[in-house]
Amino acid sequence: MTIGVCYFPEHWPRERWERDAEQMAEAGIEYVRLAEFSWAVLEPERGVYEFDWLDEAIATLADHGLKVVLCTPTATPPKWLVDRHPEILQADPDGTPRHFGSRRHYCFNSPVYRRETRRVVSEMADRYADEDAVVGWQTDNEFGCHRTVRCYCDDCAAAFSDWLRETYDDVDDLNEKWGTTFWSQRYDSFEAVDPPRPTPAEHHPSHLLDYRRFSSDSVVDYNRVHAEILRDRDDDWFVAHNFMGDFETLDAHAVADDLDLVTWDSYPTGFVQDRRAGAPSMDELRAGDPDQVGMNHDLYRGTNDAPFWVMEQQPGDVNWPPHCPQPGEGAMRLWAHHATAHGADAVLYFRWRRCRQGQEQYHAGLRKQDGSPDRGYRDAVAAASELADVDAAHVDAPVALLHDYDDWWAIDAQPHAPEFDYWEHARTYYRALRARGVQVDLVHPETDLSDYAAVVAPSLHLADDERAAHLREFVEDGGELLLGARSGVKTPSNQLHEELAPGPFADLAGVRVDQHESYPADVDLAVETDAGSRAVSVWSEWLVPDEDTETVATHTTDLAAGTPAVTRAPTDGGSVVYCGVWPGADLADELVSGVLSRAGVATTDRLPDGVRVNERDGLTWVSNFTSDPVAVDAPDDADFRVGESSLDGFDAAVVEAAASDLSVRRSP
């Protein structure tokens, strides 16, 4: 396990580089990422390349034993290119161009931009094909950041028609699958189908879903342009991309097919403010929410079932969330441990030194702009040293949580309650699993499930018989399945199934949905289980169980009172729990615990909020995201490889023991 850093030598005088490299090596850093956003420096005029500075930077780092990851610089096309080809700019739905002046202003479908991308990436790949210090590449940077997956320019309009032509037999097939009889929306050619531009009322949900698929596929194709050139040059270096956290619009599963290494960028105190429901607590403002961060770790690890990297790790205070209190004491070390515990093999801090220029001046580095070490530097040195002693193979998770971007996009297009967020809903189940110390893979529903003991599927919204058969096979082989609300409602084309929900899953789950309801978040809803009353919220289904299906929870809220809310259908193999509500934490725990118990998955006692344990190859990490100290009860012979059984606030420990052999409590 190792540590790295993101470095921008072009922002600093060359005389400083040598000292930077020295200090990096001293800190225990192994990887240095370079050349992100550097196009205008590498090619100041079209066709005039200036690679000398990068050669020198690589050589300087290599001299100190550091390994280099290069970036293709395409996230920031230079002004000379935009001036020559303004048609490469993205456009808003109403046609307003997204102009030069920040980043990610190019359209993924622009033929001109793809040509220019091939040119600059080829130049770089050729230049460094024989450079041993360069061990890998990052394609572009954070595809889709700043809501740029979806563009509405003329190039996209044409590409969308082509995409539809490849997807459907003919336009009648499209009319049939979408259902365009509704509101006279019939098309007589693929060319007639526009991107979803401003309209008086909401868009057709099948149109929206396909535009979201097309937009994501456009990024997949664009990434492949990079990957193919880079692969063509050198077999040894890896090709990676740095994904975003809690990111809806791009199908990471699909992009990952063209990558050797999946990485993502983790900013815990920012995420908890701008992409999670609910106001963050003070502890969360200082260290983030471990389940929000962990769910991304598990998503990207699950993407190609392999160790991942954190390509950018928050190094201290950052510029983009609404507020930025200083991270808790030790938080930058904690995040590196927590990432490793989830399966990361490397954690690269972003960035080496606070930048004096431009948009990110309020973003810390490991060192301050005057060169002195910042708080993150001390944490990074500690993490580097502790992780150097730790070696662990890939995480082996007994539970799969099924996630499909198509479901996300479909529910987002018709949430039926402002509060119904697909990802938040999935996180409810994820939290319950993690609060029991269980390792979880987030995987696509078509993944081979045979090695999992239990599968949790929060919302398999779009479904067909094939998907149902895949799950049936898992259950009949003895697997335990938990199927959540809004599953099986729609066809893959986003029409309602003619059968009642859960549609293709109804026979397997032994239940039909009689009614669905949505409620404002402040309405108190509840169900009753054997264990007592349990809070639920926002979404409520009235279930009709088949004869052999057991009722696990019953609605107690006025109109629905007495109606089944959660059911369990036994099969000859495992059983299927169907949960027709958005469960509160206690109900989620009860349901998940039941599934795990039946599946024979060992768990911990329910962990305190903000404290998590993760097992990886015989080692268990304890991560304390709170400011309160905690105490770990471990078997007597368990060896603490890092830390000890008493953890301070924002502290981490690594112990040689199974997670389920530990228990953790807040210190009195």
Added chain:
Amino acid sequence: MTIGVCYFPEHWPRERWERDAEQMAEAGIEYVRLAEFSWAVLEPERGVYEFDWLDEAIATLADHGLKVVLCTPTATPPKWLVDRHPEILQADPDGTPRHFGSRRHYCFNSPVYRRETRRVVSEMADRYADEDAVVGWQTDNEFGCHRTVRCYCDDCAAAFSDWLRETYDDVDDLNEKWGTTFWSQRYDSFEAVDPPRPTPAEHHPSHLLDYRRFSSDSVVDYNRVHAEILRDRDDDWFVAHNFMGDFETLDAHAVADDLDLVTWDSYPTGFVQDRRAGAPSMDELRAGDPDQVGMNHDLYRGTNDAPFWVMEQQPGDVNWPPHCPQPGEGAMRLWAHHATAHGADAVLYFRWRRCRQGQEQYHAGLRKQDGSPDRGYRDAVAAASELADVDAAHVDAPVALLHDYDDWWAIDAQPHAPEFDYWEHARTYYRALRARGVQVDLVHPETDLSDYAAVVAPSLHLADDERAAHLREFVEDGGELLLGARSGVKTPSNQLHEELAPGPFADLAGVRVDQHESYPADVDLAVETDAGSRAVSVWSEWLVPDEDTETVATHTTDLAAGTPAVTRAPTDGGSVVYCGVWPGADLADELVSGVLSRAGVATTDRLPDGVRVNERDGLTWVSNFTSDPVAVDAPDDADFRVGESSLDGFDAAVVEAAASDLSVRRSP
């Protein structure tokens, strides 16, 4: 009294139609609305008509004794028409087109679109002129839905200049009436006057008002295109339009002049969420607000002083409000009774079966998408059966509530407090009348008032001498008049009157407004009447009564303390109450009760919130919009035609008695 349904056979296989017709007939349904939004199916290519399916659908329904209402399909121009004539699209104020992909994307003033409208409506009218089963037509659908009354395209700019030319003597007349000396806004030709496009500061209020009048008139003209063609073909069928609820931008009075039958679309649990101030209660989320719904009933009944229809009645859960809890048990039956009580002769549920395609998949039908009966179906069958036994003539209301769209538009342009909503303010008085079991007509101020005992005019904002004379005549004939705040402030051109408010009404009301104030809604304001302290809010006027004018309420809030807030001026005939505040419910009740008492209108005791009684031709409906049971005290000999004296939650009853002979209380 009868029940109907909206039906879209084109969304379903033909083999299903026969069974659908059978089931409709069994349910007691009489009317079936067809062909809404069907242009692309009726005319898949320009000039290629495919009417066979509609012929067959009509025949199938007619075979089961069902009567058909057809719709002109113009609310959804097909893509082929938009592609050929993109100039028919509406435009936002900044010129952004409102594109194809939903509905209502056409401009009412487009000459091309009027030509195409004539073509398709003529084809349909010709086709069904001799078809007995077709008893009437709905023109288009919900004119103005999705904020589409007001368009800002080039066709509208030209049409607006023409409209001004017809409205004013010459441009100097416009300059004078508007008052364009202010901020150098003088025009030297009608062509120079643009639609109100984006400007640095707010628009001239006279400009805004005339653009609102012009926009509404454009719809009136466009509707007339339909009506004339339909009338030209067949004298027997009726011409109707389905209006929206709580709808500001279109003058329903003016459209109704070209209609035989006025109908509207009633969605109680949606309206209470998205077009009413204040968070809805749980009961309101389940059944709506009876006064919000009732005010629309009375508006559309008042529009041409005749029974109306509910052309679309909410059938269960719906897709478009923020949230959709299931309606209360029986609510779909309750709404049909409540509508009938207000004067509806038919209530058509929207729609027969939940649609699998497109934007309205989350909208229930009477039957589920798998064909099984939904909750609304059971309610509809009950309502059909109960109403079949009930026959009643037109509602005869002793009280008129005066409402003028021009006043709405003018106050909306200059509310002077974000909370001052013309319609909410009017509803305060409406509620007070309805809470006393009194029938109310909502009518235009120019209506002949001689048959009314009392008139309530919440805000006759724009006024001239003619309007004042009309009211004076009513009062001098013995009528009782209640005139609310902000009356008589402006000329019909939206200039301030030179005389102080209530301007032309000042002599009649015997009062002048010394000052007006607006307050945030959370500031507690109060006045004192003989009965004690009474809460008021948002708007406050300081009144100076004439010598013979009595002070009914006096301000008690600091600065205004001691100043008259409500006055009453006796005349030789009736008297005129002027209320210079936005009254709370208690003050509104006190003022309205006084007016009714002086006018000799019999009332009930004040009814519980959410419970209403309506008298129609000797029958009185009791409607319980709450989940609590209520008990009705009726004269011993009163016959309950439907239900009985104990009503469950969301229940209705019909009793042969005058409303004022009943009293209703919550069951203990």
Added chain:
Amino acid sequence: MTIGVCYFPEHWPRERWERDAEQMAEAGIEYVRLAEFSWAVLEPERGVYEFDWLDEAIATLADHGLKVVLCTPTATPPKWLVDRHPEILQADPDGTPRHFGSRRHYCFNSPVYRRETRRVVSEMADRYADEDAVVGWQTDNEFGCHRTVRCYCDDCAAAFSDWLRETYDDVDDLNEKWGTTFWSQRYDSFEAVDPPRPTPAEHHPSHLLDYRRFSSDSVVDYNRVHAEILRDRDDDWFVAHNFMGDFETLDAHAVADDLDLVTWDSYPTGFVQDRRAGAPSMDELRAGDPDQVGMNHDLYRGTNDAPFWVMEQQPGDVNWPPHCPQPGEGAMRLWAHHATAHGADAVLYFRWRRCRQGQEQYHAGLRKQDGSPDRGYRDAVAAASELADVDAAHVDAPVALLHDYDDWWAIDAQPHAPEFDYWEHARTYYRALRARGVQVDLVHPETDLSDYAAVVAPSLHLADDERAAHLREFVEDGGELLLGARSGVKTPSNQLHEELAPGPFADLAGVRVDQHESYPADVDLAVETDAGSRAVSVWSEWLVPDEDTETVATHTTDLAAGTPAVTRAPTDGGSVVYCGVWPGADLADELVSGVLSRAGVATTDRLPDGVRVNERDGLTWVSNFTSDPVAVDAPDDADFRVGESSLDGFDAAVVEAAASDLSVRRSP
């Protein structure tokens, strides 16, 4: 000290003018402002001038001894000019024109509009050059109102390139100073730099800052066009402009260089609602916040260190804030006294009579639209009479509060917390000074400081060595300096200094900022001083004092606990307090009191909220902005020139005494 009024004779019949003039004279009015927004009346067609009405209006007023201030009418270009030259319209960042229909729709950089401006201003100046009654001019009206300082049209794009060419040596100089290596934002020509249009992510802060400078400079240049023509005609009349309150986008210091007289427009009950954080109290809704108003008085007085005018004084209720309760009894008199106390020599009420036309019908005048006197009239008469007896020289303030628009623009571009408003933060210190009865000049940091005893610099954000030397000189001469948070962070080009903050001020302040943090406003933060615990909020810096620097306050909030928050560095002259937090009122008072005490500035006891005392040339005004009465303790021999020692709510008094000899308390 005198009173005036804004008058629009063109809105009224000529037969009324004579009476108006008479009544003005009777009221004690001296100045009448005319011809604002009158272009279309003065020149109804291009080249056809109609000045007769204005001649007559001036003559009528002059006959009654009234003095006239004329306005250039350029804030409202007529429709004929817009139709002929639509290119004069401003544009939004996305290119949407800001159309005709309100005011301020012209672009400051339009060559056509500058030509037309020269033409119409020359005509007016020629016409009235020999008219004795015309004593001065107002250029245009409220430059920048309705967010119009910043325009993004093509003329501005070209002018911005020119501005950059004049500002930087060459484009490499720009690239270096801005730091365009970041995100590949390098430019290869000045033409390549666009206005900040819509972009996917945020703009480069140096780009933003320069566009803000350029936009402000464009107004300065445009104002100079007026000033030069007016100066060219007549040496006797003054040239003034009426600025806005709390106004960020225009550098009033720079505009004032071309003015003889600085004036501004004061609307206390509007400002407290729409340009101040925090909900206004009921008293503030009735009279405003004296420190919000006072800070503008002191800003504009400080602009050219001379008495200023209030060119528009709120006369009663106004149309543009969200709500408008009636001003408190006497408030219109109070505001005139308060303005005079702050250094105004004239206060002109806006407007004479409520206007019947257009956008401002809900704006009171001194008289109602029917000609009768309104509440403001009675107050104005009282103020005129009381102020006629009062004569006082220029305010002599012992304290300077340093303010630089560049700092405002830079912090606004990167607030790092939504709550961090530059002006609100500065007002915290201003309030503390005013609560001690101390007179304050708001001046530019480059102002000669040698006459001040103390200087408070809330945020000298952009700094270089020259600015540091200027402050050092002040301190070494014995001055006391208070330097607030976020000072010295950036270069004048908006890059981070390489040295830690306060950068160039670090040696002088004897302190370095180790970390900065921002917090949501609802997080309770505190520091500890010798006097106890003190609340702070939003912004927190961790300070490292130099050896000789004393710690004045220490953080007590968890992570920062024990870290210095406020320091004081003694020098051989005065001392420098550095405050690294946004202080609550108590801490601000403690810090400011310490500074004043060391500087030898006499103060009052801490004044009640909403009550202020101002000294001007030996007279002290007591202003009570609350509804509660207050009592003044004054020296026995002090003569009350206006009022007495007991003040009612919203009352004012003038006493011959030093402010620091008074104390004020709420009456029991």
